[in-house]
Amino acid sequence: METLGERIKKLRKEKGLTLQTLAGEVLTKGMLSLIENNKAKPSMESLAYIAGQLGVHPNELLEEVPTTELRELLQEVETLYKADLYQPDDFNPIVDKIEPYAEKLPYRYESARLLEIYSRCLYYAKLPDWQPVLERAETMYEGLHLVNNSADVHMFRAMVTFQQHEYAEALKMLQDSRRSFEERDAVIDSLKKLDFDFLEAILYFAVGEDAEALRVLKEGIDYSRERQIYYKINDLYRVMSFHAILTNDIERKDYYVRKLRLFAEFSEDEKIETTLDLLEAHYLISFAHEYDKAEKIIDSNLEKYKDEEGYDAFYLEKGKVLYHKDNLDEALKWLQQHKISDYLHHPYDLSMNYEKDAYLALIYEQQGRHDLAVKHAAIAKENIEPMLDLPYKKFILDVYRQIAK
Numbered sequence: 001m002e003t004l005g006e007r008i009k010k011l012r013k014e015k016g017l018t019l020q021t022l023a024g025e026v027l028t029k030g031m032l033s034l035i036e037n038n039k040a041k042p043s044m045e046s047l048a049y050i051a052g053q054l055g056v057h058p059n060e061l062l063e064e065v066p067t068t069e070l071r072e073l074l075q076e077v078e079t080l081y082k083a084d085l086y087q088p089d090d091f092n093p094i095v096d097k098i099e100p101y102a103e104k105l106p107y108r109y110e111s112a113r114l115l116e117i118y119s120r121c122l123y124y125a126k127l128p129d130w131q132p133v134l135e136r137a138e139t140m141y142e143g144l145h146l147v148n149n150s151a152d153v154h155m156f157r158a159m160v161t162f163q164q165h166e167y168a169e170a171l172k173m174l175q176d177s178r179r180s181f182e183e184r185d186a187v188i189d190s191l192k193k194l195d196f197d198f199l200e201a202i203l204y205f206a207v208g209e210d211a212e213a214l215r216v217l218k219e220g221i222d223y224s225r226e227r228q229i230y231y232k233i234n235d236l237y238r239v240m241s242f243h244a245i246l247t248n249d250i251e252r253k254d255y256y257v258r259k260l261r262l263f264a265e266f267s268e269d270e271k272i273e274t275t276l277d278l279l280e281a282h283y284l285i286s287f288a289h290e291y292d293k294a295e296k297i298i299d300s301n302l303e304k305y306k307d308e309e310g311y312d313a314f315y316l317e318k319g320k321v322l323y324h325k326d327n328l329d330e331a332l333k334w335l336q337q338h339k340i341s342d343y344l345h346h347p348y349d350l351s352m353n354y355e356k357d358a359y360l361a362l363i364y365e366q367q368g369r370h371d372l373a374v375k376h377a378a379i380a381k382e383n384i385e386p387m388l389d390l391p392y393k394k395f396i397l398d399v400y401r402q403i404a405k
Contacts, residue, residue: 002066002069003038004035004038004041004042004061005035005036005037005038005039006036006038007061007066007069008035008036008050008054008061009036011054011056011068012036012054015054015055017053017054019032019033019036022050022053022054024049024053026046026049027046027049027050032050035050044058047061065101065104065105065106065111067108067110070101070105070106070108070110070111070114071110073097073098073101073110073114074110074113074114076097077094077097077098077114077117078113078117080093080094080097081094081117081120081121085124086342086343088124088125088126089125090124091121091122091124091125092121092125094117094118094121095118095121095122095125095127098114098115098117098118098121099118101114102114102115102118102133107140107143107144108140108144109140109144109146109149111140112136112137112140112141112144112146112149113137113149115133115134115136115137115140116134116137116141116149116152116153118133119131119133119134119137120134120156123160134153134156134157137153138150138153141153147181147186147187147188148188148189148192150186151177151181151188151192151195151196152192152195154173154174154177154180155174155177155195155196155199157173157177158170158171158173158174158177158199158203159199161173162203162206162345163345165345165386167203167206167207167347168207170203170206171200171203171204171206171207174196174199174200174203175200177196178196178200190223190227190229190231191229191231191232193223194220194223194224194229194231194232194236195232197216197217197219197220197223197232197236198217198220198232198235198236198239200216201213201214201216201217201220201236201239202239202346204216205239205243205346205347205348206346206347206348206388208388208389210243210247213243214240214243217236217239217240220232220236221233221236221237221240224236230263230267233263234260234263234264234267234269234272237256237259237260237263238256238260238275238279240252240256241253241256241257241260241279242279242348244256245279245282245283245287246348246390246391248287253283257276257279257280260272260276261273261276264276274301274305274311277297277300277301278301278313278314278317280294280297281294281297281298281314281317281321282317282352284297285317285320285321285324286320286355286391286392287391289324291321291324291325294317294321295318295321295322295325298314298317298318298321299318301314302314302318312337312338312339312340312341313338313353315334315335315337315338316334316335316338316352316353316355316356318334319331319332319333319334319335319338319356319359320335320355320359322334323335323359323362323363328363328366328367331359331363332360332363335356335359335360335363336360338353338356340353340356347387347388347390348388348390350383350387351384351387351388351390351392351393352392354380354383354384354387354392354396355380355392355395355396356380357376357377357379357380357383357396358376358377358380358395358396358399358400360372360373360376361373361374361375361376361377361380361399361400361403362399362403364376365403370403373403374403374404377399377400377403377404378400378404380396380399380400381396381397381400383396384396384397
């Protein structure tokens with residue numbers, strides 16, 4: 001953090017002033033140089049004069065973390081936080097930047113936001129004491145009447161519980177939060193309402209309350225249409241289309257996929273197209289059993305993203321389609337490359353990915369490697385047992401019974 005002298009020197013240079021110009025007729029150039037180099041302390045009268053010359057309030061120079069430094073830090077941190085961060089170590093640079101300031105932050109929005117980001121990064125980096133930091137951020141937000149920011153804190157807490165696979169508790173936390181805002185007539189904006197809708201819906205799906213999930217999703221979609229808000233439309237439609245696949249409602253699946261492709265074209269968002277390709281390939285393999293069509297979609301994406309990371313889901317689908325086309329050796333290579341992301345926590349996502357070990361078991365069994373087949377069938381069974389009764393669960397348990405009999 002900057003000293004008083006460093007702060008004065010920095011502001012002087014930013015404003016293009018020389019030592020002589022800033023010193024003016026009240027201070028000497030030599031005295032100002034001593035102050036800037038922390039070899040002399042200005043009197044309150046001199047400080048007020050220097051602040052006036054620089055066009056700032058004297059408090060701006062005296063604060064442990066002055067406003068300009070605080071804003072610069074937040075801007076730098078926000079840029080880092082918005083980057084693609086995947087591994088716990090990716091968050092350490094942000095933690096290191098905020099940590100020296102954490103106990104000295106003044107009571108204002110920038111401080112609350114820094115504390116919120118600091119808390120989130122501590123959590124993602126698997127470091128301790130993130131909860132008290134988050135509580136400080138929430139206290140500041142509440143004191144400053146920043147309702148939407150406070151709502152973000154509530155949603156983050158619920159999602160931490162969700163990531164611990166305590167789905168029912170996470171749903172209760174989110175609903176309690178929504179109720180608390182409503183009871184005190186706190187006004188959250190439209191985007192925050194849609195955040196609540198989406199999270200509540202996926203949590204309803206996570207506990208198997210599909211009817212409630214669909215009700216909340218429909219309300220969110222209707223709300224977006226009425227107000228011509230496109231925020232969260234991608235997420236809302238994507239979940240609806242995946243649920244349609246699980247319930248074998250192909251007409252509804254096709255309807256939402258068409259909507260999403262139009263939205264992808266409108267928004268020029270390539271990631272939506274990629275997600276839809278993965279969804280379609282998965283449907284063609286696991287539900288429609290149209291393996292040639294699925295493989296074309298998969299190969300197109302594997303070629304397109306061959307030099308990029310984060311497309312493991314296509315490895316799983318590639319391995320599955322090759323298994324069904326009796327190319328066991330190649331299927332095994334693709335399945336072995338697949339890893340379940342640390343960021344997958346929903347029972348839908350986990351159940352899909354748990355199929356990997358069931359397919360490995362089938363391949364090893366056909367290759368005469370029975371011990372390996374039993375091992376992977378047991379892994380798949382153990383993973384899938386706590387999950388919802390989805391088609392993946394039936395497939396995995398059938399494989400286990402077939403191999404372990």
